[in-house]
Every structure is written in structure tokens, then in C-alpha cells.
Amino acid sequence: AAVAAAAGGGSTAVASAFAPVPALRPAAPSSSFASTSTSTSSRLSAVTTAAIAGMDDPTFSPPDTLNDGGITEVACAEAASKMRRVAVPVPEYVSQSGTVGISYVHWPAAKVPGSSRALPMLMVHGFDSSCLEYRRLGPKLAALGVDVYAVDLLGWGYTQLDGVDSFSARAKVDALAGFWRVVGNDAPVCVAGASLGGAAAIEYGAANPDVVKGAVLIDAQGFVDGVGPMAMLPEPLARLGVKVLKSVPLRNSANQMSYHDPQTYATEDALRVGRLHCLRDGWDDALVSFMLSGGFSPSSKVSQIAAPSLVLWGRQDGILDGAEFAAKFLDELPDGQLRWIEDCGHVPHLEQADVTAQVIADFLRSEKFEEANKGGQLADELPLNNMGEVMASAVQAAESFFKSIAAP
Template identity: 35%
Template structure:
């Protein structure tokens, strides 16, 4: 049975503990105080807002992120998150990556997370791409290893196609990249749907199926963490704007990604079929794939040690390789033992 305690036993996080060193940033919803998970509290205490000037509008967005503790000359890691989520997804894996010596950023995608959207910008694909590019241009400024879990993989594909100069390598985790986007709905229908999306029963159900096995207390706490950003006053408007914009449709772009790519997949993902992992591997010209046993849809939460080790291995073993050879790989997904 997976619990926060069993995960904590295998991780020695760095960074301030929210309960003892200064508390949480004031822009987070007050319900963050109810979070029990030490690693989520630690990461929440590190969230900052940095100004990002969008190029496609006059909006300057105070953009939420976790800045790296380590500044390095090597390739920086930039961690995205999944659909309707936040940088708190990385509460377990980010400290491990920092301990390994990597410059690691966790960035909230425009429209989700904890950015200030009081002056609501458009939250469509183009705006999300522009926001990420302007953030990268302002604060990072050199080719990055971009990590996209779930729908974050679609965000990463769209970004890499449009801004290849900003991306050195890619990592996709249980990628949701074959959806055909969303259709425009009447406003009252869209807001009703978003209200359901925010509801506690649906969030508990989604948390339960996202992981291989959770006890009740952990499920409830992780549900609180996962819906914390939905308690910000502009969340409904931003989510409806994204849904009515059509969402991501990157299927045709996948074969155009020439960047070295690592695909990570949870063996027991109940949300995205593993056949799509094989399809993605076949369609990406320069990719390798690794499966994590006894793991659901969000390996960087459920199996942080395995994910951190795979990322570390991907960076260190491929720095001097010109390309990957798929002929050397098994047809079946290789498992991480």
C-alpha cells in the first residue's frame, strides 16, 4: 500500500520546511495550511511569482514557479505538469533532481497553477506557448531539457516544434498527446462542466485512479494538493477559456520532433493506454522508452526515485551519443527493475 510515509522514507528533501521556516507565500489559497504531506508543504513554501511579459498581448503575468536552488552551466531541467494541475506535482522528484546536482525549474503552465490571472489573459494553446517561451527567454535563456507529464507532453511537443532553439532534449511521462482537443461549448454548459471538474467527489475519484494504490488518508490529502489551484478566483474563467479554444491537437506534429526524447510510462496507468506509449515511441524519430512497474499515471509522484534515476541516466548516458538506435531496443517496453 502506497502512503506518503513510505515515499518519505526513500527521499531526503532539501529546501525549507514550510511549518518551521517562514510559512507559505501569501498568494496561495489558505487551504494550503490543511495539507499534511511534508513534501508538498516544503515545495509550496518555495513557490514564487516572477513577472513574464507576453508578446501576443499587453499582459504582464506574475507567473508562479519554483526556482532552482542550484545554478549550473549544464542543461537546465524545466518541469511542466499535467492538465489542470500545478508545480506541486513535483514535490517528491524535484528535491531528488536537485540533490543530483541539476538546475531544476518547476513552472506552472499559463491558466493553471498559482499565477496571478486577475487580468485574465487568453489561455489558449498560443498563449500558453508564448508564456512558456517568454519565461524561458527571460529567466533561463539556454537550451533546456523539457519534461512534460500527461497533457504537459502535448505542451512540450507544441513548444519544441515552435521554438526548437529552446529545447535540448525532451522527456514525456505517461503522455497524453493523442487527444483531438476540445469542442466549443455554450458558456453555461462549459461553466457547469468546470464546476464538476472542481468538485471534491470527482477529484477524489481522479486521484484514486491516477495511482496504483492509495490509502484513504493519502488519497484525501493528495486530492487537496491536486485541487488547491482551483480555489483561486480566476480558475473557472481560465479553464473555460482553454476548453473553448479547442485545446491541444499535436498528433501530426509528433513525427516532426527530432529532439532526443525519453518516454517514461507507468505500467499500471489506468488513464492512458500503454498501447499509446508504444505508438508514441514508434512515431518519434529519436526516442527511447522505459516502463516503471507497479506504477500508475503519475510516476513522478508515485515512484519519484525511479523517475529521478531515469532522468539522471538519460542526461548522463546520452550526452555523447549522436542519436538513439531503435533497432537495439526490444519491441516490448523495457522495464525499470
């Protein structure tokens, strides 16, 4: 997984790091609620969190990939310009505020024949990467009529780092679930994951079978549990290991290993894209937290993905052997199919984006998805749940929240 971390890039020094992001927190109840009962106070807390969840984070600025990162790739700049961060609900073990900020890029589906009932795609990046990993695949899928949401896993990419108590695998999956709850209204979705993102997609799909109606696993890590010896290291040694993961030499080596054609694709830009988010304040703490938590454990959950599943594998993957692991997926998945991507290494979504997009779009329009789509609504058509019940308190909580984060 550490090798796959650089699939989207790695870099020479970036001129300026990102400032720490204030914690997204619900405002305290107003004085008019001071004498309420415990049950009413609990309800207010839930209403306050519900009011904040789903709001754009006004403190967030997308990364300036050219000026801060020296990245010249147009697709990267275009993806970064679309990036937003939204408050999503999480359990209190993740953040005492009940919300965290999750960054993502949305590529709306083009209106093409057959697109109106296609499932939206929720796409999860690999180990210590970001949603910019889908900078090439996302727009190509959208042009084929697929609604694409590329999301950052909590602690990676451009998510909130300050005011978060856990960046464990469990916390990442809970935040992913919270994201789709507020952005996608828990509408039926096809979840996709690349490399270690496949482990997150598997765990999310196994825990949410009523929502996940399809899965796309791209050279996915599904049968390697945990993070290996790093989980057992004393924290000082874990921190030293994390510094190595950020280093240019390691990222460059991983960048070279990720592609079948490194001369064309393992560029300085690719290196910089994959490393840019590592320069944010709090990145190392978040990664140490994940490492010491033990990591994902997807192997026992692969067989629980009952939805139609597409396994994509680069024929020349030099990181995860497709001959071994793709076959395991077909053995374990109740309804899986395999497509090899030719002349391709570990990252089909970057090295063969056109072919990968077409294969995924065809899969989403296959007969297997008729039932999954039947009678469903697209995410942007769904009304917010219980809006009438919470609207008044939501407005009040929203005003208090924005005042609180604007205060010096």
C-alpha cells in the same frame, strides 16, 4: 485529461480562497518621451516590457498549504515555500500589457560528479494542476545534480489570472516560452511534461528546436487532440462542466484512478494539493477560456521533436494505455527511447519518484546529450541580452511599474 487533473490532489473545502492578483502591466511612458516618434514610442514600449519581464511579482504570496489547504505533506510545504512568480513577455493577444505573471518552483542542482554540464529541466504539470505536482520529483532530481524548474501553465496553478485575455493552448505555450526566455535566457533545456503537460511540452519543443535539446514525456498525452465535446458547448454549459471538474467527488475519483497503489498514495493530502489552486478567484473563467479555445493539438508535432527523447510510462497506468501510446511515441519520435516504471500508475513522478528521478538523471548524462551540452552555458551563467542597451530605461520603467502597482 479531466481524470488526470487530480493526480496531485483534490480536497475538502479550503477555508479561504486566494485574492485576485492585480494585472502585471508596464507603466506609461514618462512625459520626457511624450513627443517621440512612433518608432521611438514602439521602442520605449518594448524596453518597458523588457524591463518588467523577469521581475518578481511583489504582489504574490505562495499558497499556505497547511493553514489554507489543510495539507500536512512536508514535501508540499517545502515546495510551496520556494514558489515565486515572475513577469514574462507574451504577445498582446494574451495580455495587452505584454506581460503575465508565471509561478514556478526552482530546485537548484546539487554539486555532484557529472552535474556541471547537465541540461536544466523545465517541467510542465498536467491538466488543471500546478507545479506542486513535482514536489517529490523536483528535489530528488536536484540531489542528483539536475537543475529543475517546475512551472505553472498560464491559467492553472498560481499564475496571474486577472488582466489576461487568453488562456488558450497557444497562450499557454507562448507564456511558457516567455518564461524560459527570461528565467533561463533561452539556454538549451530539456523539457518534461506529464499527462496533458506532455502536449504542452511537445508543442513548445516543436516551436523552439534551437532551445529544446531534450524531452522527457511522462505518461504523456501526445495523440489526443483537443478537449472533446466541451469545446463545442455553449458557455453556460461549459461553466457548469468546469464546476464539476472542481468538485470533490470527481477529484476524489480521479485521485484514486491515478495510482497503482491508491491505498498508499491517493490520500486526502493528495486530493487537497490538486484542488487548492481551483479555489482562486478567476480560476473558472480561465478554465472555461481554455476549454472553449479547443485545447492542445500535439499529434502532428510529435515527429518534429528531433532532440533525444525519453518516454516514461507507469506499467499499470489505468488512464492512458502505455501499450498503445508509448508504442506510438516510439514510432513517431525521431530519437526516442522507452522506460517502463514498474508498480506504477499514471503519475510516476508522484508514485515512484526515486526511480523516476534516477532514470531521468541517467538519461540527461547519456552520450546523446554530449553534443547538446557541448559549449553551452548553464542558465544561471548567462548574461541578460542587450543589458547595456536597455539598462537606463529599464530602471526608470521598473520604478514606475512598482509605483503603479502600489498605488491604491
